[in-house]
Amino acid sequence: MSMELDAPAPEEPAVAEDGVWLECIETGEQYAPFEGIRYRSDAGGLLEVRYADLPDFTDFSGRGVWRYADALPVEREVTIDEGDTPLYEVPRLEEELGVESLRVKHEGMNPTGSFKDRGMTVGVGVARRLGVERLACASTGNTSAALAAYGARAGMETLVLLPAGKVAAGKVAQASLHGARILEVDDNFDTCLDIVQNLANRGEAYLLNSLNPFRLEGQKTIGLEILEAFEDDYGRFPDRICLPVGNAGNTAALFKAFRELVAAGAMETEQVPKLTGVQAEGAAPMVEAIEDDREAVERWETVETRATAIRIGNPVNAPKALPGIRETGGTAVAVSDEEITDAQRSLAEEGVGVEPASAASVAGLRKLREEGVVGSEEDVVCLTTGHLLKDPDAAAAAGADPEPVAGDTDAVLEHLAE
Numbered sequence: 001m002s003m004e005l006d007a008p009a010p011e012e013p014a015v016a017e018d019g020v021w022l023e024c025i026e027t028g029e030q031y032a033p034f035e036g037i038r039y040r041s042d043a044g045g046l047l048e049v050r051y052a053d054l055p056d057f058t059d060f061s062g063r064g065v066w067r068y069a070d071a072l073p074v075e076r077e078v079t080i081d082e083g084d085t086p087l088y089e090v091p092r093l094e095e096e097l098g099v100e101s102l103r104v105k106h107e108g109m110n111p112t113g114s115f116k117d118r119g120m121t122v123g124v125g126v127a128r129r130l131g132v133e134r135l136a137c138a139s140t141g142n143t144s145a146a147l148a149a150y151g152a153r154a155g156m157e158t159l160v161l162l163p164a165g166k167v168a169a170g171k172v173a174q175a176s177l178h179g180a181r182i183l184e185v186d187d188n189f190d191t192c193l194d195i196v197q198n199l200a201n202r203g204e205a206y207l208l209n210s211l212n213p214f215r216l217e218g219q220k221t222i223g224l225e226i227l228e229a230f231e232d233d234y235g236r237f238p239d240r241i242c243l244p245v246g247n248a249g250n251t252a253a254l255f256k257a258f259r260e261l262v263a264a265g266a267m268e269t270e271q272v273p274k275l276t277g278v279q280a281e282g283a284a285p286m287v288e289a290i291e292d293d294r295e296a297v298e299r300w301e302t303v304e305t306r307a308t309a310i311r312i313g314n315p316v317n318a319p320k321a322l323p324g325i326r327e328t329g330g331t332a333v334a335v336s337d338e339e340i341t342d343a344q345r346s347l348a349e350e351g352v353g354v355e356p357a358s359a360a361s362v363a364g365l366r367k368l369r370e371e372g373v374v375g376s377e378e379d380v381v382c383l384t385t386g387h388l389l390k391d392p393d394a395a396a397a398a399g400a401d402p403e404p405v406a407g408d409t410d411a412v413l414e415h416l417a418e
């Protein structure tokens with residue numbers, strides 16, 4: 001592995017506030033963290049949160065995202081008790097896939113049913129500190145549900161742009177009830193995000209998509225929880241983490257968590273889990289970039305998949321995530337909608353209910369085992385990002401049909417005997 005992770009702690013620049021600043025990953029330009037609506041550098045590059053002092057990652061207390069407050073840029077303020085999600089054993093899948101160990105980190109068990117809550121507790125906290133008026137996001141559904149809930153919690157106005165007809169029912173219902181203003185755009189997610197960026201550039205709204213570097217700080221805690229829990233159970237770190245990829249925010253966030261752990265001396269470079277991204281075949285620009293060994297991802301204008309959460313053609317965090325996959329020795333793989341549904345059923349058979357995009361992580365692992373890319377000696381964690389109830393239509397279509405029967409015990413017995 002070729003990671004250059006053990007860089008010394010950075011000098012604190014004059015723009016820092018409370019030991020925190022923003023830095024462009026392309027040019028190194030530095031910015032004050034809590035001033036104005038900024039989510040890219042002047043050169044247009046992605047921003048990353050930097051800290052003068054990071055904790056040594058040995059001394060945490062409490063539960064959930066804010067257990068790791070010392071590695072986060074703001075104080076716990078806007079919260080609905082996010083994080084602390086289960087790391088399930090799945091013995092039948094482990095046996096079928098033939099790996100040393102397999103665990104499922106079920107992020108669907110967060111307050112609004114997806115990992116987005118981890119980013120929002122931090123991102124909306126920053127928005128409040130900035131004193132912005134309107135929060136906005138483009139979304140394939142889960143981000144809008146989480147933003148609506150955290151915006152409501154903070155007493156702020158929220159605006160969400162959704163691709164019309166392509167968002168699962170549970171997610172729209174959440175955004176609606178939590179009081180977001182919902183615009184259904186007659187185009188795909190990527191166009192919605194273009195528009196929200198334009199709104200942010202014009203000062204009309206504070207952007208809370210994963211382009212917002214503060215959101216990814218909250219999402220780092222997925223990695224920290226996985227490592228802590230896995231080490232408690234097995235006395236070692238997992239070899240590989242498989243995760244679904246849309247905008248590649250989680251891929252970027254996990255990589256940042258690992259880099260900070262290595263820089264703090266809490267993990268050896270050789271112990272960093274291989275980040276393994278999974279996309280749907282109909283929306284796989286990251287997989288294409290990895291397979292073709294490209295520097296950058298090329299935007300897909302046309303995307304389609306049953307896993308609507310990851311129906312994304314322009315993974316905006318690719319400049320952060322491609323190095324994450326490459327430098328950890330991971331890979332990326334595309335799976336069909338049928339393979340996604342099969343994996344969704346396999347998880348359901350173990351009592352773990354996930355939405356289609358989440359099952360992509362398991363479908364990808366299954367494929368990589370078949371291809372021999374993942375070895376039988378590996379300890380693997382699959383990330384399942386959203387709850388089954390997010391997309392009730394997909395769940396019902398993948399499951400068995402209800403059988404109509406008369407309201408009579410003999411009729412029921414007769415029907416069962418058929």
Ligand code: F0G
Nearest residue numbers: 139140142143246247248249250385386
């Ligand atoms: N899984 C689920 C359930 C998601 O909702 C998303 C993204 C992803 C995976 C992909 O994560 O972007 O970090 O690679 N959903 C966003 C949304 C786009 O609007 O809800 P990523």
